[in-house]
Amino acid sequence: MSIYELEIGWVRTANERSYLHWELLACDEVVGAFHGARDDVLAVLFTGDRDRFDTWARSLASVKSKGALQ
Numbered sequence: 266m267s268i269y270e271l272e273i274g275w276v277r278t279a280n281e282r283s284y285l286h287w288e289l290l291a292c293d294e295v296v297g298a299f300h301g302a303r304d305d306v307l308a309v310l311f312t313g314d315r316d317r318f319d320t321w322a323r324s325l326a327s328v329k330s331k332g333a334l335q
Contacts, residue, residue, distance in 0.1 A: 269318045274305035
């Protein structure tokens with residue numbers, strides 16, 4: 266288990282916050298998420314390896330970039 270930083274600067278609306286909340290809950294590899302010193306980053310306790318975390322984090326951002334949350 267490791268702690269990774271998840272950039273959440275793209276989360277601005279209530280829909281985006283809700284989406285992020287549910288994605289954090291739905292991912293079996295996320296054990297916890299915590300706010301740190303910066304508002305645009307979460308510390309995520311993740312059971313998978315770095316490559317798996319990066320893939321998961323990119324999937325969150327890709328939904329936003331495709332406009333699925335608008």
